[in-house]
Amino acid sequence: MSIFLFLTVVIVWGLTWFAIHLQLGSTPDVVSIFWRFASAAILLWVILFATKSYRPGPWRRHIGYAGLGLCLFSVNFLFLYAAGRHISSGLESVVFSLATVLNVFNQFLFRRIRPSLRVLSGAALGTGGVVLLFADQWVGTQVSPVGILLALAGTYSFSLGNLLSTRITADGTSLANAMVRAMSWGAAGLGILVVATGHDFCVSANRFYLGGLAYLSVFGTLIGFFAYLTLVARIGPSRAAYVTVITPVVALTMSTLFESYHWAGLAIPATCLILLGNLVIFLPIRANRSAQRSLAE
Numbered sequence: 624m625s626i627f628l629f630l631t632v633v634i635v636w637g638l639t640w641f642a643i644h645l646q647l648g649s650t651p652d653v654v655s656i657f658w659r660f661a662s663a664a665i666l667l668w669v670i671l672f673a674t675k676s677y678r679p680g681p682w683r684r685h686i687g688y689a690g691l692g693l694c695l696f697s698v699n700f701l702f703l704y705a706a707g708r709h710i711s712s713g714l715e716s717v718v719f720s721l722a723t724v725l726n727v728f729n730q731f732l733f734r735r736i737r738p739s740l741r742v743l744s745g746a747a748l749g750t751g752g753v754v755l756l757f758a759d760q761w762v763g764t765q766v767s768p769v770g771i772l773l774a775l776a777g778t779y780s781f782s783l784g785n786l787l788s789t790r791i792t793a794d795g796t797s798l799a800n801a802m803v804r805a806m807s808w809g810a811a812g813l814g815i816l817v818v819a820t821g822h823d824f825c826v827s828a829n830r831f832y833l834g835g836l837a838y839l840s841v842f843g844t845l846i847g848f849f850a851y852l853t854l855v856a857r858i859g860p861s862r863a864a865y866v867t868v869i870t871p872v873v874a875l876t877m878s879t880l881f882e883s884y885h886w887a888g889l890a891i892p893a894t895c896l897i898l899l900g901n902l903v904i905f906l907p908i909r910a911n912r913s914a915q916r917s918l919a920e
Contacts (some may be wrong), residue, residue, distance in 0.1 A: 625854060625857050625858055628850045628851075628853055628854045628857070629854060629863075629865075629866060631846070631847075631850045632847055632850045632851045632854065632866045632870075633866050633869050633870050633873060634873060635842050635843060635846055635847040635850070636843065636847050636851075636866060636867075636870045636873075637869075637870040637871070637872070637873020637874050637876075637877070638838070638842070638843075638873060638874075638877060639838070639839060639842075639843040639847070640712060640716065640870075640871075640874040640877070641874065641877040641878075641881065642834075642835040642838045642839050642843060643704075643707075643835065643839070644712065644835075645831045645832060645834065645835035646827075646832055646835045646836065646839075647704075647707070649827035649829060649832055650825075650826045650827050650832065651817075651820075651822045652701070652704040652705070653701065653813060653816050653817050653820060653822065654817055654822055654823075654824060654825075654826060655704075655826065655836070656697065656700045656701065656704065656813055657810060657813035657814055657816075657817055657824070658824075658826055658836060658840075659700075659836060659839045659840050659843075659844060660696050660697065660806050660809050660810040660813065660840075660844060661810040661813075661814070662836070662840040663806055663840040663841070663844035663845050664803055664806040664807045664810050666840065666841070666845065667799065667802065667803040667806065667845060668803055668807075670799075671799060671800065671803060676797070676799060676800070677800065678796065678797060678800050680794075680796055680800070680804075684791070684794070684796070684804075685804065685808070687787060687790060687791045688791060688801065688804040688805045688807075688808055689805075689808040690787050691784055691787045691788060691791055691801075691805040691808075692804075692805040692806060692807070692808030692809030692810075692811075692812065693780075693808070693809060693812055694780045694781070694783045694784035694787060695780075695781065695784030695785075695787075695788070695805065695809070695848070696784075696805060696806050696808075696809030696810070696844075696848075697809035697810070697812050697813050698777075698780045698812075699777045699778070699780035699781045699784065700777070701777075701813075701816075702773050702774070702776040702777030702780060703715065703719070703773075703774060703777035703778075705773045706718075706770045706771075706773035706774035706777060707770075708770075709767040709769050709770025709773065710767055710770030710771065710774065712874075714770075714771075714774075715770070715774050716753070716870070716871040716874060717753050717754060717756075717871070718771060718774035718775055718778060719774065719777070719778050719781075719867050720749070720750055720753045720867045720868040720871065721750065721775070721778055721867075722778050722781055722782050722785075722864040722867040723746040723749070723750065723864045723865055723867065723868055724746060724750065725778060725779055725782035725864075726782050726785055726786075726860040726863075726864045727742065727743070727746070728782075729782050729783065729785075729786055729860075730786065730859075730860060733786060734786075741903060741904065742862060742904060744900075744903055745865065745900045745901070745902075745903035745904035746865065746868070746900065746904070747900070748896055748897075748899055748900030748903060749865060749868035749869065749896070749897050749900030749901065750868055750900075751896055751900075752868070752893045752894065752895075752896030752897035752898075752899075752900060753868055753871055753893070753897060754893075755889045755892065755893035755896065756871060756872075756875070756889065756890060756893035756894070756897075758889055758893075778867075782860075782864070785855055785860040785863070785864060786860060788801075788852050788855055788856075788860075789855060789856065789859075789860065791805070792856065798849065798852055798853060798856070799849070802848065802849060802852065806844070851863065851866065854866075862904055865900070865901065865904055868897060868900065869897050869898075869901060872894055872897060875890070
């Protein structure tokens, strides 16, 4: 089940880079991000009530929901969109892949959880593969430090959201009920920011923009985040965040098909290195589970 969730997130989030690309320029970033999460939250509210899955909860829990909404469904994307105006999307993907490292750091910082050697080794191999994948972009190119800092800020916000997500269902609240509240808080914060910055809520009528918005709301947000947060709950933030290392491969495939991206000489060995890191992290887990089942029998 974990492998299925992992592959779902990798494919869905790998395609979101192209969907985001379809939205840039025609509408202010904060407005695009607002409608992404507002529409996703509305759709999820409808699904919960239609399936009679809505469950009320104590208001004190909304502090945690608001924190998750700010970290995972608003602030991180504001930083990442801003970073995209200073550095290439490829380099931004490399920085975002450091979520694996930041999750390990934050778990040690806030929970004193020491990472295993396997997790560290797999993350190092995968991150090294992504670095090779985009190495050609750094040769002879002046990288904007502002863009790097903004991308790091967005990635760190995402990492904090990972840790918060493991707590918001601790009282038995279902993930869907927790997500819809967090997304609603994130959208509310973005809506306030839209008004405060003097923008209106109108979006481009371009079919590519609207198509990207629909994909980001339904697949990138509802399906992608639900699968990812389920994965976090099952295997922990450190291993789950490895999806951020391998999704650039999917993003590069889309660039090859639709943006005339040409694979450089390092692309193939880099991809192999990323997949090797994936195996290092996941194969021992499956082996351990098989051993446990054998003992139980």
